[in-house]
Amino acid sequence: MTSAKAAGGNRETFTRNSGFIFAAIGSAVGLGNIWRFPGVAYESGGGAFLIPYLVALLTAGIPVLFLDYAVGHRFRGTAPLSFRRIKKPVEALGWFQTGLLFVISVYYAAVIAWALSYFFFSFNQSWGDDPAAFFTGEYLKVGDPGVSTTIVGGVALPLIVVWLAVLAVLLLGVANGIEKVNIVFIPLLFVGFAGLVIRAVTLPGAVDGLNALFTPHWEALKDLDVWIAAYSQIFFSLSIAFGIMIAYASFQRRKANMTSSGLVVAFANSSFEILAGIGVFSALGFLAYQQQVAVSDLEGLTGPILSFVTFPAVISEMPGAAFFGALFFGSLVIAGFTSLISLMIGVSAGIQEKWGLSRTKAAVGVSVVCGLISIGLFSTTSGLIALDTVDMFANNVGVVSSAILMTIILIWVLRRGDMLRNHLNAVSTFKVGRIWLGLVGVVAPIFLTIMLVQKVWSVIDEGYEGYPTWYISVFGWGTIALVIVAAVGLSLPSWRGRDDPDFLPWPPLPEGVRGTDHKASKETV
Template sequence: MSAENSPDARPREEWTGQLGFILSAIGSAVGLGNIWRFPGVAYENGGGAFLVPYLIALVTAGIPILYLDYAIGHRFRGSSPLALRRISRWFETLGWFQVAICFAIAVYYTAVIAWALSFFWYSFGLRWGDDTTTFFLVDYLRVADVGGADPWFTLDFVPAVLIPLVLVWVVTIVILSAGVAGGLQRVNVLFMPLLLVAFGVLVIRALTLPGAADGLNALFTPDWSSLRDANVWIAAYGQIFFSLSIAFGIMITYASYRRRRANLTSPGLVVAFANSGFELFAGIGVFAALGFLAGRQGVAFGELEGISGPILSFVTFPALVSEMPAGTLFGALFFGSLVMAGFTSLVSILQVVSAAFQEKLAISRRRAALVIGGVAGVLSVLGFSTTTGLIALDTLDNWANNIGIVSSAVLLCVLVVWVGRRGAELRFHLNSVSTLQIGGWWTFCVGVLAPVVLGWMLVSRVRTLLVEGYGGYAPWYLGVMGWGAIAAFVVFAVLLTLTPWRFPVGDHTPWPRYDKFVAPQPRERKETPA
């Protein structure tokens, strides 16, 4: 294909302005994990004391890697595979590894959004009844007993999951087909203010409930001795890392749609602190509500079960809503918030996949949306709308996040800063287009501190999974759904790297020119008049 058909020869899609980009980036970062993961992680790792390593992790790893993603995407004007190839042709494989991770996450993430959509409907009438555990696991998901005679994989579909799951995929494909400004940006501009208002109402109401102070005391009472535990620091870096949507292609792709002279560093701070602020906001609301639930059940707060993850959202919170005055309203607000938070993250994840294939194969965004959405939708239905869907989701989510994304982050920092030696150039780029300048601390964080800490996390997690297994699941099952998924990501990345590009990818000239500043030309000598 000729150079005229390359992405650089055609007008590139762009956000309509800085506000649209910021809201979209916040929408990507603020997802289900902000609501159900942060409060539990903080509670289990020192309470109020956890905020110390959390903020340190934000400054030393979260924001620096976010800036790294922004600089790569904005300077090299492409999705993750294209942008990384323009740094070095050997780095393209890492880009496709990130695409594979995003594809896998999207396949199971839609199932959780479908659950939230179902429970939004169930809120009208509080249809989950008094035994919310049985309702979620047995009546709703119809979870197979994998320890008994039932198989680890079935095609026994659950209609209550299947129908909303198909609906979520149809809407997602329509949004991706509409493009960056017409689809992604419009969704985020609509959903993010609605999410803030809806969750704000929930938090304010939770704070007025009897027992709310007990929940807040449990969350924020500091255990300073926990700061001596290395696992607490690992948990802090992990929470920041997973909640900011960094190092697996999303922010590289989003930054590539910014205008040439767009400010990067100041909006990055807005996105990072907005994400962390929402996590803290969600923690206050969730734990205030849990304090009320503990009082209604007549138990101490520490005796409550299910204070994080899907069990918090789909077992504990429905039980809480049933105890609240006007529970129908607040159930609808909570599950509506989950749908909006999940959906804004989902479209950002799939945009990584769509943009990569649009550029690699030179196809239209509508064709990419239909093909990718269609394939992912079929896999999602087959794998996660059945009676064994919860088990598959739990396993794939653990390996995709704790092994796939962390590996991607370590490789990104090492390859770009040490192998490609582009740290100084990317710092120059950030400072050239931004009002807030960054210093040498950024290069140290992305080149040394972040890969060391994340590498430690990765090695520790791999050792634990190999020695202890996961979730009590059969080793062969973990080998297929866990380690097998990582192997499939690698094979996919290699095969797509070997697939020829449909246009010349080496004709891109990064702007602004870096070589002029690295090796400035000598000034011309002025001649003295005779």
């Protein structure tokens, strides 16, 4: 058997390990690092939150990241193909993850379009004296919950630009597109955002903001919700358990140090979150100083409101507002765009593999469909409310369910834990011990199940954001139902693309390493 067949065919690869690392960091470092982590930390014990955050990173985040890497790198495919090669019926789980990537992509692009608009707004502070009224009124023209067909031109035009940029990167491929974009954008993001943070910490009142964020409230450690918030933040931030890292790992070269790369990605992501926390709360301390109120009295400390309402208010008060506004919203665009690329490659490559399409046909087809849905649904006057609802259900129900299913099926049902662990150890310098199986198979599913049950019960009992029940049913539960139906439907057609029945996962284990010989590998396909 040729090495190409053993590798699963002539698959695109990153040209160097640093390319993979930058791409993985680009996926992990997204909008949530900037607008979610600081607020979650502040509301969950301040400085004390760093303890459950670190515990969650070490006991669930990194272990599940390694699981994604092991699946993608060993079975050489996006989630549907990799899971199919493990056990054919599990292909449906791969399509469930791909469906989530599709859903998240179509609304995530809209937020990048907002940031792109605000990048230009920052040069003359177009949001004026009332950023809240400008954002929801003049810019988004938000209406009541419902289905609107009124397109908001100010959102649709930059959204078209975003999708054209996505298409261009996908057409260029892994090495010439994804790798090169991330190698340029990620250092630029870190340098630019670091400059913004340095300026923020020198502003009057910055110390008050930092004290508000980092003063530890130790009693919070007794609250289960704080620990759940930590595990939630880690899972959503690292882009794990819903196909992204499986796809990226499948493009990694044969001789790739997977676990060491994973550690770099995980700690780079967490470092950026802490950097974002310092910058955001320094700026909030400055805003509180300017308004002569306490930081705790400020509104909009997390989510889109933080970025598009609170931060414009901060920027308007800063010396050199235009420059630092462009720096902030430029950082949002870069962070969001590199994450969007990782979402879309999972969808495009998955379709390409299943139906044996060329990269061009898959990229164009998927980008056009995603772009049309994105513009038709999320650039309308009901776009903000639809985005908020779909985002909550896709992440808190869809992604969490995906992670639970993935860990239980691979570790407990199919018993592939040892095989995947041996593969990681065969290609990596940082060895994974048997404790990894306990973390992936026990600790992660337990916390994820608690998260899922708590969120589902909360929605059933209290609703969500006061939206009508019919709206939550259609845009919330309907989204999850649609992904499930798509997962089953896409797994039923016969595989027309590259799915060699004699596929042998690679690379072969070095001499002396037991547990995954070629015979055993063929039995898992």
